Amino acid sequence: MRRWLPLHATCCYCVTRALGAASTCDSSASNQTCSADAEAEVLKGVPVIDLTPLSGPVTTTEFQQLVEQVGSACQQWGFFQVVNHGVPPDLIEEFQAQVKAFFELPADQKSAIKRTSSNARGYYDDEFTKNTPDWKQGFDFGHIPDETKPPDDPANVVMDGHNQWPTAAQLPHFQRVMLRYYHALAQLAARIMAAIALSLNLPRDHFALDFTPHTSFLRLNHYPQCPRPREHFAVNRHTDAGALTVLLQQYGITSLQVNHGGSGRWVGIEPVEGAFTINVGDMLQVWSNDLYKAPEHRVLANSQRDRMSAPFFYNPSYAATVKPLGLCLGPQACQVDPHYRPINWGEYRRRRFEGDYANVGEEVQIAHFRVSGDTSTADVTAAEL
Numbered sequence: 001m002r003r004w005l006p007l008h009a010t011c012c013y014c015v016t017r018a019l020g021a022a023s024t025c026d027s028s029a030s031n032q033t034c035s036a037d038a039e040a041e042v043l044k045g046v047p048v049i050d051l052t053p054l055s056g057p058v059t060t061t062e063f064q065q066l067v068e069q070v071g072s073a074c075q076q077w078g079f080f081q082v083v084n085h086g087v088p089p090d091l092i093e094e095f096q097a098q099v100k101a102f103f104e105l106p107a108d109q110k111s112a113i114k115r116t117s118s119n120a121r122g123y124y125d126d127e128f129t130k131n132t133p134d135w136k137q138g139f140d141f142g143h144i145p146d147e148t149k150p151p152d153d154p155a156n157v158v159m160d161g162h163n164q165w166p167t168a169a170q171l172p173h174f175q176r177v178m179l180r181y182y183h184a185l186a187q188l189a190a191r192i193m194a195a196i197a198l199s200l201n202l203p204r205d206h207f208a209l210d211f212t213p214h215t216s217f218l219r220l221n222h223y224p225q226c227p228r229p230r231e232h233f234a235v236n237r238h239t240d241a242g243a244l245t246v247l248l249q250q251y252g253i254t255s256l257q258v259n260h261g262g263s264g265r266w267v268g269i270e271p272v273e274g275a276f277t278i279n280v281g282d283m284l285q286v287w288s289n290d291l292y293k294a295p296e297h298r299v300l301a302n303s304q305r306d307r308m309s310a311p312f313f314y315n316p317s318y319a320a321t322v323k324p325l326g327l328c329l330g331p332q333a334c335q336v337d338p339h340y341r342p343i344n345w346g347e348y349r350r351r352r353f354e355g356d357y358a359n360v361g362e363e364v365q366i367a368h369f370r371v372s373g374d375t376s377t378a379d380v381t382a383a384e385l
């Protein structure tokens with residue numbers, strides 16, 4: 001399988017691994033309490049789950065094991081990788097080639113489809129995360145209600161804005177390949193959500209209505225080499241706002257890190273070849289009433305290699321009201337106290353985009369919807385790495 005290759009010269013030494021992919025327990029007072037169990041789990045790393053039972057003929061036991069693995073990964077890490085996921089390798093390869101071609105376009109062609117304060121979709125090289133500028137360029141596009149009409153037809157202008165594409169003369173196959181990949185990932189995300197529903201003791205199709213129609217978007221990231229990687233993040237620490245993220249990482253570079261269990265210990269997620277990396281988003285944290293936490297993650301800048309990635313953000317319908325489900329995970333184990341007030345997904349998405357686009361002071365976070373009113377968050381700067 002062809003893989004993403006850097007746009008610029010490569011080097012044999014990957015600085016991100018040295019920076020913390022395999023860090024050990026921090027010696028600071030707050031981290032002295034790392035337990036042996038947590039240590040063993042961290043050393044094993046983010047679980048890799050074989051999704052064959054979701055599509056193939058399998059025994060009830062095999063299926064149940066998969067559901068348990070998914071539930072356990074969501075509780076322990078909020079992250080896992082999936083293999084045998086059903087997305088054809090040739091589609092992934094075609095997609096990667098188009099992403100690379102897009103970022104290689106001349107700057108003026110990319111800027112011609114730049115996103116604006118009123119349109120969240122298009123090209124950008126000025127995104128903020130936690131009010132710090134990201135060391136990256138990106139391109140976002142999302143769902144369109146009517147694919148038979150042009151992207152800027154009123155029918156296709158939604159809360160996020162509307163899609164903007166490079167011209168057919170610039171990249172003749174880009175739009176077709178992007179949409180094919182987008183639909184394949186939406187199907188995969190729906191199958192993983194079904195496994196998650198089962199892991200929460202809910203019917204398999206429990207979330208289907210909340211995602212009709214889904215308002216997912218796909219992001220293409222290119223992280224150029226960064227001359228002073230200790231002074232910048234490629235993407236600062238954050239959680240994902242939606243329900244679930246299905247991320248395609250560049251094989252061979254470990255730049256993505258997760259804050260393990262919120263402990264402050266950042267663990268690298270080394271990409272498994274052919275796998276997607278999955279993480280829980282804020283909306284699933286609310287539905288599960290904190291049983292599954294949206295993990296904080298960040299991307300380190302790298303002085304030696306550039307990198308590409310593509311997160312697919314699987315989002316509910318704008319109208320969906322998301323609130324704790326009052327889960328019963330056993331006869332004696334029913335959740336009674338909702339930790340969150342109900343959230344309208346469309347409104348939450350709109351407020352998060354305002355923070356992506358510019359430094360708007362304190363960004364809206366899921367903690368703002370906590371019933372307890374605890375909105376405290378601790379920020380870290382690149383200098384603390």
Ligand SMILES: O=C(O)CCC(=O)C(=O)O
Pocket residue numbers: 219221235247249255256297298299308309310311
């Ligand atoms: O590049 C990655 O590995 C993750 C990107 C990410 O977290 C984001 O775009 O929100």
